[in-house]
Amino acid sequence: MARVKLEHVTKRYEDVTAVDDMNLDIRDGEFVCLVGPSGCGKSTTMETIAGLTLPTEGEVYIGDREVTRLPPKDRGIAMVFQNIALFPHMNVKDNISFGLRLRKYDSEEIDRRVQRASDIVQLEGMLERMPDEMSGGQRQRVAIARAIVRNPDVFLMDEPLANLDAKLRVHMRTELQRLHKELETTIIYVTHDQAEAMTMSDRIAVIDSGELQQIDPPLVCYNEPANLFVAGFIGSPSMNFTPGRVTDGGFTSESYDIEFDPASLGLSPGDSVTLGVRPEDVYPAEQRASVSDPSMTIEARTDVIEPMGDEIFVYVVTTDEMEMDFEAAEAGQLLMSVSPDSTIDVDQDIEVVLDRSKVHLFDDETGQAICHGLSPNAQTGTTTETETEAGDDD
Known part of the structure; x- marks a missing residue:
């Protein structure tokens, strides 16, 4: 687990400012959703935390370390994307353990971590299946298990439920809340769906045009919106x-x-x-x-x-x-x-x-x-x- 802090982070692309002077402090073990309309800068903020994008200005901290210039592999993070991106020629077990095998973990440790992760996301009896033999929700759980086995300090999730049907999204929202309760790990979750943010998060960070509008618990954003944008977007x-x-x-x-x-x-x-x-x-x-x-x-x-x-x-x-x-x-x-x-x-x-x-x-x-x-x-x-x-x- 780790605290995540952004201090005056700005990201510019030529004449476009994607993130503008972002100050964000996410507590250790907290589930925070970054929400806003398409193009508001929430994914760029996530990519800056992950190290996939370097900020034009400002610093990023994970735990007690400044990680602004560190590569993603050295930040203690794991990411789950909208595009599940499983290897189609590998079974579930091999997909989950792929990163561990790259890092030369011994087979006993790999088996232990894979079994624990599959138990958490309820993949019992599916480890030998191929991705094309699974439903969309099951494949998404495989992607989450692949992140869990790394024992990250921070989970970064970029609209992981966007490609699922409405009923399955509701089910997976519940699964993610259970996952957070089980792991007690910091989770930063990007979504444009304010219903997901309201139901899952400890706090919501509402972003518009690259600027942080409000960060508060869901019901505070709903009942006491800081401005017109938050009032119109939340609810x-x-x-x-x-x-x-x-x-x-x-x-x-x-x-x-x-x-x-x-x-x-x-x-x-x-x-x-x-x-x-x-x-x-x-x-x-x-x-x-x-x-x-x-x-x-x-x-x-x-x-x-x-x-x-x-x-x-x-x-x-x-x-x-x-x-x-x-x-x-x-x-x-x-x-x-x-x-x-x-x-x-x-x-x-x-x-x-x-x-x-x-x-x-x-x-x-x-x-x-x-x-x-x-x-x-x-x-x-x-x-x-x-x-x-x-x-x-x-």
């Missing part, structure tokens, strides 16, 4: 956003108004802000008695309904927006999650309320969070671990 379906401005009585937009005391949040009338609320915090008005801190009612009309089995997603458009063009109507749209026994129908005039205790405000100019909750006990701009680590010179 499926995404958070609702409505641009507007501050008035003496709260928030106003072309779609609806929400009442609160701006002075309690350090806001002034005329400030441009964006209001965010998650679909599960939008309710039909008849349920307001069960809402922690309901807003005033908002008149709306249902637009699209998506039954999901355990819930129904209802897209509603505020009544004032219905006669506008498509883009304007979309800006006034709210996604609401209701119970599966709801009788709401398409093109129905309804009233909705927001739970003000779960409403977020973001600064339009910087995108940074102003507060999480508009109740009297609202939590203003959270100091996240991103900010703490950026100032940590330990």
Whole structure:
């Protein structure tokens, strides 16, 4: 096991900055997911840790060693890639033990490590099989076992489940959590799938355009996003956003108004802000008695309904927006999650309320969070671990 630390790491490719002044401190034995959209720099960050890419600036530490210029073989790491890349002419045992045989381990030690790794990833009775005789999930477990036998200080996993079908991905997520619990080893996992990150990791590092946006436990990223990007990226379906401005009585937009005391949040009338609320915090008005801190009612009309089995997603458009063009109507749209026994129908005039205790405000100019909750006990701009680590010179 080992701590992994990046200090002011930057990677440039001519006029493109793939990673920009990255400060990241991953604790010994921690499972951290690097998440973000395609091209955000998460794989480049992983490759820099692995030694496959040299940073333009900054230092990389694994354990107590600076490894910035060390080759991958000397860093105490093992990697599992999206492309499983097993040798098709070798059976499972030979694939798992290939690296050990290259390093001239004796046969007794090889057998011991292969047996332990195969037990951990549940490959009992499959060691003599060829790769083409196995399912995708079984082949992925072989690739993980090949990494385990090296007894690395750090596991680096770059979207290892991306090529599996949806059901198998869910199963392998559980397997990886069991693996982490069994090995108690530092795991850094790259994915663009925020559902994987939410379910598996101790902390999530959200990256956009090469910059670290927030690193915190999954529920902190979900409930207290540091900025607009994190709020929109973490959570499926995404958070609702409505641009507007501050008035003496709260928030106003072309779609609806929400009442609160701006002075309690350090806001002034005329400030441009964006209001965010998650679909599960939008309710039909008849349920307001069960809402922690309901807003005033908002008149709306249902637009699209998506039954999901355990819930129904209802897209509603505020009544004032219905006669506008498509883009304007979309800006006034709210996604609401209701119970599966709801009788709401398409093109129905309804009233909705927001739970003000779960409403977020973001600064339009910087995108940074102003507060999480508009109740009297609202939590203003959270100091996240991103900010703490950026100032940590330990």
